[in-house]
Amino acid sequence: MREPILSVSDLTTHFFTRAGVVKAVDGVSFDLAKGEIMGLVGESGSGKTVTGFSLLGLVDAPGRIVKGSVKLNGTELTTLSDPELRARRGHEISMIFQDPIATLNPMLTIGQQMRMAIDAHEWLSKRAADARAAELLTQVGIPSAAARLRGYPHEFSGGMRQRVAIAIALLHRPAVIVADEPTTALDVSIQAQILFQMRDLAAEMGTAMVWISHDLAVVSSLASKLAVMYAGRVVEQGPTATLLRDPRHPYTAGLISSLPAMSQPGMPLSQIPGTTPSLLSLPPGCPFAPRCDRATKACGTAPEMTMEDNRGWRCFHPVSAFKEATV
Amino acid sequence: MLGFIIQRFLQAVAVMAVMSVIVFCGVYAIGNPIDIVIPPEATQDIREEAIRRLGLDRPLYEQYFIFMGNLLQGDLGRSFVYNIPVLELIGGRLPATLELVLISVISAAVLGVSLGIYAGYRPDSWVSKTIMAISVLGFSVPSFWVGLILILFFAVNLGWLPAGGRGETVEIWGVAWSFPTLNGLSHIVLPAVNLALFKLAMMIRLARAGTREIMLTDTIKFARAAGLAEGTILRRHLLKLISIPIITVFGLELGSTLAFAVVTETIFSWPGVGKLIIDSIGVLDRPVMVAYLILVAFLFVTINFVIDLVFAMIDPRLRQGATA
Numbered sequence: 001m002r003e004p005i006l007s008v009s010d011l012t013t014h015f016f017t018r019a020g021v022v023k024a025v026d027g028v029s030f031d032l033a034k035g036e037i038m039g040l041v042g043e044s045g046s047g048k049t050v051t052g053f054s055l056l057g058l059v060d061a062p063g064r065i066v067k068g069s070v071k072l073n074g075t076e077l078t079t080l081s082d083p084e085l086r087a088r089r090g091h092e093i094s095m096i097f098q099d100p101i102a103t104l105n106p107m108l109t110i111g112q113q114m115r116m117a118i119d120a121h122e123w124l125s126k127r128a129a130d131a132r133a134a135e136l137l138t139q140v141g142i143p144s145a146a147a148r149l150r151g152y153p154h155e156f157s158g159g160m161r162q163r164v165a166i167a168i169a170l171l172h173r174p175a176v177i178v179a180d181e182p183t184t185a186l187d188v189s190i191q192a193q194i195l196f197q198m199r200d201l202a203a204e205m206g207t208a209m210v211w212i213s214h215d216l217a218v219v220s221s222l223a224s225k226l227a228v229m230y231a232g233r234v235v236e237q238g239p240t241a242t243l244l245r246d247p248r249h250p251y252t253a254g255l256i257s258s259l260p261a262m263s264q265p266g267m268p269l270s271q272i273p274g275t276t277p278s279l280l281s282l283p284p285g286c287p288f289a290p291r292c293d294r295a296t297k298a299c300g301t302a303p304e305m306t307m308e309d310n311r312g313w314r315c316f317h318p319v320s321a322f323k324e325a326t327v
Numbered sequence: 328m329l330g331f332i333i334q335r336f337l338q339a340v341a342v343m344a345v346m347s348v349i350v351f352c353g354v355y356a357i358g359n360p361i362d363i364v365i366p367p368e369a370t371q372d373i374r375e376e377a378i379r380r381l382g383l384d385r386p387l388y389e390q391y392f393i394f395m396g397n398l399l400q401g402d403l404g405r406s407f408v409y410n411i412p413v414l415e416l417i418g419g420r421l422p423a424t425l426e427l428v429l430i431s432v433i434s435a436a437v438l439g440v441s442l443g444i445y446a447g448y449r450p451d452s453w454v455s456k457t458i459m460a461i462s463v464l465g466f467s468v469p470s471f472w473v474g475l476i477l478i479l480f481f482a483v484n485l486g487w488l489p490a491g492g493r494g495e496t497v498e499i500w501g502v503a504w505s506f507p508t509l510n511g512l513s514h515i516v517l518p519a520v521n522l523a524l525f526k527l528a529m530m531i532r533l534a535r536a537g538t539r540e541i542m543l544t545d546t547i548k549f550a551r552a553a554g555l556a557e558g559t560i561l562r563r564h565l566l567k568l569i570s571i572p573i574i575t576v577f578g579l580e581l582g583s584t585l586a587f588a589v590v591t592e593t594i595f596s597w598p599g600v601g602k603l604i605i606d607s608i609g610v611l612d613r614p615v616m617v618a619y620l621i622l623v624a625f626l627f628v629t630i631n632f633v634i635d636l637v638f639a640m641i642d643p644r645l646r647q648g649a650t651a
Binding site for chain 1: 451543544545546548549550551552553554555556559563564567568641642643644
């Protein structure tokens with residue numbers, strides 16, 4: 001495998017709340033090569049977004065990264081000082097958020113906001129900065145970009161605002177972009193447009209992406225590999241095609257079979273029984289066990305990641321392996 | 328934008344017209360100034376002559392229209408008591424109030440917003456907790472008591488600052504001001520602090536609440552993700568995003584303090600308009616009361632109008648809403 005541009009190992013982020021310690025991210029590890037897109041999939045509250053924030057060092061109090069490492073281009077990010085980390089944010093690693101209406105400041109023009117993002121990392125004259133901003137806006141598909149720099153966010157549609165946010169994230173051609181469900185708040189036709197435009201831009205700039213989503217269908221059309229999160233842990237990871245065809249973890253299998261495309265027309269969609277456990281009181285052992293029809297006594301201890309070829313899963317009773325064993 | 332200004336102007340005229348009726352009727356409903364203005368031993372002839380001269384023999388609506396007619400020509404009438412034009416009377420007192428109130432409200436706003444942002448930005452530090460504790464004091468301790476304590480401590484015990492009066496004044500455009508001289512400034516300090524405390528506490532609370540709310544939003548998180556320095560985020564994003572409620576309260580406080588700084592002016596014998604209105608009410612000097620209250624209404628209408636313009640200037644969404 002090529003030298004990874006982003007290497008995450010045993011990343012663990014806890015929130016120290018009054019009610020107790022919330023283990024939002026618990027030992028997440030993955031590698032990302034240059035230009036590679038990884039989908040980070042999971043239900044709400046599974047720790048996807050906190051994982052994204054942890055990568056950029058943006059976890060707010062009372063949360064903090066308690067252990068693990070995030071290596072970007074060979075530099076360890078978790079031990080950097082605040083100014084050093086700030087210098088890398090937006091420059092080498094940037095992030096896009098879910099709701100474009102909330103991310104842009106309604107009281108500043110698009111141009112002002114883009115110039116601030118440029119000024120944060122390099123000194124450009126106002127004219128040069130505007131030219132750069134307009135160039136990026138054109139690249140993300142905003143027509144008459146130079147004129148729109150004087151516009152305010154409320155004069156843009158949701159899809160256009162998200163494009164502006166994407167342009168801001170791409171201003172310095174970062175090595176890695178963390179995209180936190182950037183198309184969820186948009187309508188479906190625009191979703192697809194932005195999705196593929198981002199894929200093309202990332203490929204063009206050689207930017208690697210961590211695409212966070214709860215929507216397996218969206219991610220699988222985009223990402224070359226997947227990591228499935230459940231209750232703060234990655235329960236299964238591997239190449240997208242392999243995972244979709246042959247899931248090992250019962251949770252992944254459940255996610256795939258609950259995709260609308262997988263169901264018979266007219267039949268109710270299949271679903272995984274139960275809900276995500278509270279991260280405050282995780283059961284000892286496998287957190288999925290209470291919802292899993294394959295759980296046994298062995299699941300009372302937490303399974304380690306079983307690695308096989310280029311994939312891995314955390315389960316004592318993997319789906320396909322179980323089938324082979326009973327045959 | 329022009330349409331917005333015209334619309335607001337017409338609204339202001341309507342408010343002023345209604346205000347003048349209410350004030351006029353209200354003031355005429357209380358007491359009879361004749362009993363106070365005219366000596367009880369005066370003969371019936373002198374009495375009637377005085378009533379006719381003051382225009383008090385006419386029905387209320389006639390008095391009102393005469394008053395309004397004069398008002399439109401810039402004449403607010405003559406004081407019953409001092410027998411000089413009301414405008415002159417108020418005009419002579421207004422600069423004293425104006426300089427005291429502007430100094431205290433502006434410094435309260437600047438200091439309060441800075442402290443409030445700090446307290447909201449680092450809510451758990453002991454400095455923030457101290458700031459908040461002080462702001463509770465600012466809210467709960469009565470203003471007159473603080474004024475007396477300030478005098479007792481800084482003027483009587485320490486002898487650092489004068490206890491009252493305006494001190495040396497300088498004439499600028501024919502008006503006497505205290506703030507340009509060091510002595511005058513030293514006279515302003517204590518009453519200004521007294522007036523500012525409550526506003527300071529309010530500004531701290533407002534700025535802190537706004538900061539805590541805004542710092543959790545995606546706008547700030549996204550700015551951080553783009554690598555903006557914290558100082559830039561506070562100055563360029565936060566300050567604008569928390570400004571609307573702060574400016575609103577600033578305007579209201581400015582208006583009400585200008586109009587009703589009575590307590591502080593009395594304690595520090597500051598010769599401002601607050602003291603004038605209290606004295607006028609005591610002797611039922613109707614022209615002064617009416618003119619003063621109408622001026623106050625005018626002041627509020629003007630301040631609100633300016634604030635609306637400021638809103639439109641800083642928030643593009645309101646700008647568009649205003650023209651639509």
